[in-house]
Amino acid sequence: MPDNTTSASDIRRTGGRLVIAGVGGILALLIAAALLLFITLPDSRAFDARVEAMFIENADLTGQAEIKLLEILAQSGTAFADTLASYRLVIFVLLVFATGMMIAALVFLILLVGFNRRMAQIERAGIQVNSLLISREENTVYLNNLGFKLTDAAMETMSILAEARMDDDVLSGSEIEGMISGRSAADCEEAAGATRIKRLRDTLGNQIVSELLVKNIARRGYMLAVEKDVIKVL
Amino acid sequence: MKRFLLSLTLALACAGTAQAQCFADYKAKKDAPLRLHYGVAQIGGACDARSAARELTPRLAASGWTLLQVQSVFGPEGLDQRKNSAGQYYLRF
Numbered sequence: 001m002p003d004n005t006t007s008a009s010d011i012r013r014t015g016g017r018l019v020i021a022g023v024g025g026i027l028a029l030l031i032a033a034a035l036l037l038f039i040t041l042p043d044s045r046a047f048d049a050r051v052e053a054m055f056i057e058n059a060d061l062t063g064q065a066e067i068k069l070l071e072i073l074a075q076s077g078t079a080f081a082d083t084l085a086s087y088r089l090v091i092f093v094l095l096v097f098a099t100g101m102m103i104a105a106l107v108f109l110i111l112l113v114g115f116n117r118r119m120a121q122i123e124r125a126g127i128q129v130n131s132l133l134i135s136r137e138e139n140t141v142y143l144n145n146l147g148f149k150l151t152d153a154a155m156e157t158m159s160i161l162a163e164a165r166m167d168d169d170v171l172s173g174s175e176i177e178g179m180i181s182g183r184s185a186a187d188c189e190e191a192a193g194a195t196r197i198k199r200l201r202d203t204l205g206n207q208i209v210s211e212l213l214v215k216n217i218a219r220r221g222y223m224l225a226v227e228k229d230v231i232k233v234l
Numbered sequence: 235m236k237r238f239l240l241s242l243t244l245a246l247a248c249a250g251t252a253q254a255q256c257f258a259d260y261k262a263k264k265d266a267p268l269r270l271h272y273g274v275a276q277i278g279g280a281c282d283a284r285s286a287a288r289e290l291t292p293r294l295a296a297s298g299w300t301l302l303q304v305q306s307v308f309g310p311e312g313l314d315q316r317k318n319s320a321g322q323y324y325l326r327f
Binding site: 048051052055056059061062063064067070071074075078 | 259263266267269270271272302303305316318319320321
């Protein structure tokens with residue numbers, strides 16, 4: 001059976017390798033293009049050499065005016081070579097820009113693929129809490145902007161658990177009961193705290209399931225809050 | 235004085251008979267910016283193109299010119315027809 005699990009670190013590692021390979025490839029392309037550019041474009045000496053060859057090959061090109069003309073020809077060639085050099089610079093700058101764009105595009109592509117996979121994983125994993133907001137006035141807990149009404153007692157339990165979580169503490173049932181009732185934890189029963197947790201779970205769980213899974217449409221009835229096409233019956 | 239003049243005529247006659255005057259016309263260049271010239275120069279050594287080139291190269295190099303080619307070697311009779319083309323480089327080097 002093939003291994004059909006992927007971990008987030010796996011994706012990050014292959015993604016990083018892809019990015020390095022891609023950026024390396026793009027840089028290699030740029031360097032090759034730049035080298036080609038600088039090698040193939042003629043410099044001013046090429047024009048001079050051509051004029052010089054013309055001067056040598058034609059035995060009767062000896063008049064002073066003719067020689068002057070040849071020199072002017074070479075100078076215009078040199079001027080043209082200067083413009084070529086500026087073109088070369090412009091092309092090089094454009095190449096650098098294009099490479100930057102390509103690298104950015106590649107990085108964003110990889111990021112997009114990574115995000116897609118991560119989204120799929122999150123969708124599969126069910127609810128992942130990104131924000132937990134406790135509003136004492138409304139007696140409401142907001143999970144990812146979904147509001148859940150709680151009783152006063154459940155609200156107390158929720159607040160204590162949240163505070164303990166912020167301090168990275170783990171509370172036993174008797175400690176929870178002790179904090180809520182104001183007595184010392186040693187005098188409280190473990191079972192009383194467990195009951196509080198159970199009530200919190202019941203109210204919260206009920207509401208989460210009704211929000212996410214079994215919806216109640218007022219005066220009409222109940223339906224599953226999932227897409228039709230994700231349901232399969234074995 | 236008489237002896238000096240005599241020796242001078244003798245020397246000139248000897249030179250004239252032993253070796254006729256030899257000239258070469260050549261093409262030379264200077265780089266950056268490219269400058270070209272056609273010139274005529276007198277050759278002291280053997281009167282052929284190769285030795286003329288050997289002789290002219292250092293003479294031209296002394297003022298920054300590079301010898302491209304020696305066109306031909308000729309006697310004094312060929313000077314006049316080339317004087318115009320050579321211009322300021324007529325017998326300059």
